[in-house]
Amino acid sequence: MQWNSVGEFFAMGGYALYVWGSFGACALLMIAEPFLARRRLSDVRKSLARERLADELELQQKNS
Amino acid sequence: MNAFLATVRRDLLLALRRKSEVLTAVFFFVIVTSLFPLGIGPEPVLLKKIAPGILWVAALLATLLGLPRLFSADHVDGTLEQMALSPSPLGLLVAGKILAHWLLCGLPLVLLAPVLGLQFDLDASTLGILTLALLLGTPLLSLIGAIGAALTLGVRGGGVLLALLVLPLYIPALIFGAGAVEAHSAGLGAGGHLSLLAAMLALAGFFAPWATTAALRVALE
């Protein structure tokens, strides 16, 4: 373990901007991407559910 | 004024509908600037020297590439006829189309130029001047280009003829635009170049829509 303090860890020996810039960008994008993918999935699901509901309503109308 | 805004909105909507279109003008700019180092070789000193020229030529070509579409789609499908017959003055609609063209093809280049400048290792103050020059220059390119687009409308061989007509007219913008950066690098100050660009922009903003409208009426005859 080469870090003596938390501050030293974050300073990264003077390369903080570059190291945290790299790791930060990776973390940010790699967290964002699955959320975007999931939202896409849930959007489709929602619209499918809406369609189902509309179908059912139409059916009810026909029956009554 | 309403019709003006409606035209801008319409053209933006059409462009967004072709999602890729907005981004691809930008990517063309990026790719063309990247082509030059590949053709010329990777020496940093040399590249730094020719960077402003390359960025300006690339911006000019990227604007040029979007020009044929400015009126041609509306011409082919008859919308332009409808515009000429519309109760709103044609000049207003044309001005709207030009503004939309700049928002789609010009503004993104201005925003992107600093990033590309970094690739050529330009420093911060040079990047500032470059961006400012492009901010003044790209609307000028759109305005002048619109005249050319209208003149070559429906003419056989349009796209290339357009380039031929418009590029010579772009030369002053290129000289003062790229010159501003070089003057700055040489420690001469870019003020003179920039104010000339601004003056040309004012002039073109006044006359170009008018000339474009006249050219369109001829094309419709």
Added chain:
Amino acid sequence: MNAFLATVRRDLLLALRRKSEVLTAVFFFVIVTSLFPLGIGPEPVLLKKIAPGILWVAALLATLLGLPRLFSADHVDGTLEQMALSPSPLGLLVAGKILAHWLLCGLPLVLLAPVLGLQFDLDASTLGILTLALLLGTPLLSLIGAIGAALTLGVRGGGVLLALLVLPLYIPALIFGAGAVEAHSAGLGAGGHLSLLAAMLALAGFFAPWATTAALRVALE
């Protein structure tokens, strides 16, 4: 084979009918090369150094500019459908169109390059290499470009999208083409570069018409 020649003849005839078209690709090439001295400044040593790169990038852009028209006119007016249904194999007709495109947009550049090279003060043997490299490279550009033109056919945002697809694929041609001249100037001999260009040309000549035909069939669906 007859249908192949007929296609070439037809495309040449169509281009000649739009008289301006043949000349304007050439003028675009001339104007773009002339823009650089304006954007970069008139230092002869610098210009001489970047000349091959600039000529190659200009040739590449001039070819690119003619690409959207390669199939789109035939697509819009339904001729392409007729070609796909014609008893002659579509691949043959496509090869004919590519050859015609090269004759119209590539060959003139090759012929003109030495003249433009003189502007940049290149010596005779360098000019020879430049011309030879372009002679091998421009058909390659037409072949690769045809694939892109077919893929973007009838697609929203065509022209600019085409540039985005095709320019990255052009890079090897650019590097070896401009590299040949530089290697020659550096006394290293251009043989290696030129034979690589020739190899790529052979590869593309074999695969590109095939890929283009496949893409056209997709576009017609």
Added chain:
Amino acid sequence: MRQSIIQWFRFASPQSFYPLAGRMIPWFWAAAIIFGIGGLWISFFVAPTDAQQGEGYRIIFVHVPASWMSMFIYLVMAFWAGLGLALNTRVSGMMAQALAPTGALMAALSLWTGALWGKPMWGAWWVWDARLTSELILFFLYLGFMALQAAIDDPRRADKAGAILALVGVVNIPIIYFSVKWWNTLHQGSTINLNKAPSMAQTMLWGMLLMALAFWMYSIAVALMRVRAIILERERHTEWVKHAVE
């Protein structure tokens, strides 16, 4: 033989693939997280400070996996695309479409982390080095693929056109790679040479390996998530989708 292969791909219909993907995703996420934590631990707490580059070299632990993945994903994408074109299976086209954004993301990360590494090491954000340049071109190829697919709204056509482009690109990638390499090395050595990181310590190798595995698992997980969405979008009017989504 050929018949049985075709049979197999018929079996891999969207209908059977959708729940299968759903069951696999958590496992890949788990693997990605475990490998990721291990990799990060090594990269920050086990790997020693580099003698020449100080702490700056730690960027390697994201840079190299991202670069590798960006290249590898293109191959996989082209594989699926070619399969779709040859056998006309529906899932293949969807897989190719699902992989492209992740590949582009990896290429972008490689460029970004590389630029952030270059500034302290070479004093420039960007130099026209062979490897950098070919990565940039790879990024453009991804964007071209995505732009082409976005521009065509009939999914069947989009798949086929995208497949042709991906295959053309895959032929070109080696050509591009070598041309850029030679372009650079044939030149007088005015560019700064990209020094290989000095004799990598065993621990660094392990760190990179773990991170690469994490990136790999991550890519598979995200691509599967996206492909599920794409399956539903494209098959929304089939009976099974109506039943699958309660």
Added chain:
Amino acid sequence: MTARKLLRAGFGHNWTMLNVSGLACSRGERRLFTDVGFSLDPGEWLHVQGENGAGKTSLMRLLVGLSPADAGEIRWRDEPTPSAEFRRDLIYLGHHAAVKEDLTPLENLLLAAALDGVGLDEGTALAALVRLGLRGREDLPVRVLSAGQKRRVLLARLLTRPALIWVLDEAFNALDVAAVRQLGDLIAEHLAAGGMAVLTSHQPLPVPGGKTLVL
């Protein structure tokens, strides 16, 4: 949306609304027609007839002011055209589709209205599309519509913008039997409300009455 309110002043004068006299047109070395004249008052319509190439389209383009005549005069409300007033009173639908293939029918209508500077709410636009049988196609890009459906999108403009004079060049092309009848009804309604129309068609027109001009 009727023509009535656009009529305003115009009655009680001794001039006709549209008065065309002495028109001549040549294309290349060919004289298409000379000395063509006619006049229209509210409620009247003109059927321009003639074989292929007789000059019907050319006449229409002169009439609306898209190309200049070799000779002759066109007066609208007793003023020479093209006047701003004429353009406000006019709808011209030509051979071209004049719809954006990338937009949906609804967007096409709304944007066309915005460009003309007339207000149009979505409800009215939708009603026009439904009336023209495009129910269920409001949200598809026009590109995928059938030939007849594209024409219908164009024709919907007749319902969304009030105009006094309709100039329709082969508007019945590509329409099916039901749509032809419907367009006929539309024109008849327009005439009854005091509108005017100039039509060409090679088929018999389902509109009663009307003057005839044979080129």
Added chain:
Amino acid sequence: MTARKLLRAGFGHNWTMLNVSGLACSRGERRLFTDVGFSLDPGEWLHVQGENGAGKTSLMRLLVGLSPADAGEIRWRDEPTPSAEFRRDLIYLGHHAAVKEDLTPLENLLLAAALDGVGLDEGTALAALVRLGLRGREDLPVRVLSAGQKRRVLLARLLTRPALIWVLDEAFNALDVAAVRQLGDLIAEHLAAGGMAVLTSHQPLPVPGGKTLVL
């Protein structure tokens, strides 16, 4: 130029020349038609009917092989299409003009024939144009022709290339009365010589007999 000599073998077999069965086509989410089938033998023709957007054009494109069917089979001379033989026997004229606006009618005909790999001398081409009423327009660029004249240039291909089966999508559009009659005669001649035809039109067709398919 007649279909007779193209017939060759084909009689005395127990299959029909064109046999279509179980065709299905969907566009977007819409099922346009399912299980469409018909067959044609020499001298027979089919009238495809249906309102705007019913799927007539889509059916024609499946038939000639421009887009793939969702299901079903098309057999020509007892072989599945698209075969090289089918393409040799086929002429398809669609909604599009498919003529080059920059070329003259004569050049258009000659080049179209050359692309198809069939010989065509200038005399025959000229005769076809004259027969279709384009006398005096042979040397004008197609661009300046009227809408109907453009269609006639396209139709002239029917006279300059022998083919067994004509697939004509709304070929009667934009034609004047005389031209409609003439095209009807042309088709009748073609059928009498053993040809086949698939036609769509919203107007009544001036060709006697014929099967009907309503979509």
